[in-house]
Amino acid sequence: MKKLSNYLLVFLMILSVYGCSKNNEIYEKLMEQGVHQIEKEEYERAENFFKKALEGNPKDEKATILIKQTQKMLKALKEYDEGDFEAAKISAEKVKKLKGGSETLQEKAESLLGQMEELEKKKEEYTASYEEAKQHYEQGEFDESLRIVDEFSEEDLSHPFFGHLTENIDMLKSDVKNAREKALAAAEAKAEAEEKAKAEAEERAKVEAEKKAAEKAQQEKVAEEKAKVEAAPEDIGAAGGYWLTEDRTEACHLTPTYFACAVKQSDVGFEENIINIHHISSTEIELTLNSGYKTRLILADKDVLQGEGGRMNRVSKEEANSIYEGYYELP
Incomplete structure (x- = not known):
């Protein structure tokens, strides 16, 4: 068991x-x-x-x-x-x-x-x-x-x-x-209004065109006459006479009708007629020569002239020509 x-x-x-x-x-x-x-x-x-x-x-x-x-x-x-x-x-x-x-x-x-x-x-x-x-x-x-x-x-x-x-x-x-x-619709409406306004403006401009043309022609005529008057030579005043640079190497003769300069002991010189004299101020003038060249002169003193070549002193014709020693004579 x-x-x-x-x-x-x-x-x-x-x-x-x-x-x-x-x-x-x-x-x-x-x-x-x-x-x-x-x-x-x-x-x-x-x-x-x-x-x-x-x-x-x-x-x-x-x-x-x-x-x-x-x-x-x-x-x-x-x-x-x-x-x-x-x-x-x-x-x-x-x-x-x-x-x-x-x-x-x-x-x-x-x-x-x-x-x-x-x-x-x-x-x-x-x-x-x-x-x-x-x-x-x-x-x-x-x-x-x-x-x-x-x-x-x-x-x-x-x-x-x-x-x-x-x-x-x-x-x-x-x-x-x-x-x-909405913006496009507004822009179209604005464009139509502007086109209409433009047409009206053009019509008004057309009406006034002949009047403006006549006024312009008159203005041009007056301007032309004024230009002719301004182009006429003026008096050069106290700037006229003979001038000699401070280093005594160049002498000039300035008149109401011509401007002549020459360099000492050199063939460098020029003489040109003056076609216009513009008085910028009581002491400054601008000369236009027959070649078209323009030059400015300042009367710093009654006997001192400031030009593009420097300062020049007033002298007599004899003193101006003395620098050439008989080789050349200013007109």
């Missing part, structure tokens, strides 16, 4: 070991499937596999952590899809920080955080463009505003995260188009 009891005890132990081995095999397969579903991003299916694995081993820490981690990931994705990035970031961070879980889930949570950061940067850029378009609209620059707004059609703003911004863009586009149409 005792021998039979021992056999029974051994048989029961064998059954227990076999049952445990079978349960472990099922657990491992369920956990393996759950991990595989994570890699495929089938997080709900992964959660179900982990829950079934936990049913066979209710105190298993690994399955418990993976279930929590998968649920947090599902929550983060749901919040991401709804455009609630603040909540999605919190959930994704919890997935990353949960120890003993799936590294793959942690990496995918990190990737999700990166996607949100990229979309946030784009939203900042889009918002800046929207504000620029709005500013052009407020300044009446409708074409430029519309150009910027139309560029948004080339961007993907379908994510709910851009929901409020897309509403503002659509509203602004409508406002710009309406304002642009």
Whole structure:
């Protein structure tokens, strides 16, 4: 009897070991499937596999952590899809920080955080463009505003995260188009009014044309007579006479009709008729010679004349010609 009891005890132990081995095999397969579903991003299916694995081993820490981690990931994705990035970031961070879980889930949570950061940067850029378009609209620059707004059609703003911004863009586009149409209508009306005013102005100008032409002809006649009077030679006053440079190398003779100068011991000299004498002031005159050349002379003193060649002193004809030593004589 005792021998039979021992056999029974051994048989029961064998059954227990076999049952445990079978349960472990099922657990491992369920956990393996759950991990595989994570890699495929089938997080709900992964959660179900982990829950079934936990049913066979209710105190298993690994399955418990993976279930929590998968649920947090599902929550983060749901919040991401709804455009609630603040909540999605919190959930994704919890997935990353949960120890003993799936590294793959942690990496995918990190990737999700990166996607949100990229979309946030784009939203900042889009918002800046929207504000620029709005500013052009407020300044009446409708074409430029519309150009910027139309560029948004080339961007993907379908994510709910851009929901409020897309509403503002659509509203602004409508406002710009309406304002642009009104501005074009006003511009056309203004153009018509200006064309009418222009025609009336041209008619008035035509009526006054002959009168203005006659006045212009009279003015030109008066100006011509004045020019003739001004062109007539004038008296050169105290500037007339013989002049000698301070270094005694050049002498000149100035009269109301001609201006002659020559350089000492040289063939350099000239004599030209004066065709116009213009008195700039009581001490300054401008001479126009028959060659067309104009020169200015300043009577610094009754005996000192300032010309383009420098200062000259008044002298007698004999003193002026003395520098030539009989080789030349001023007229």
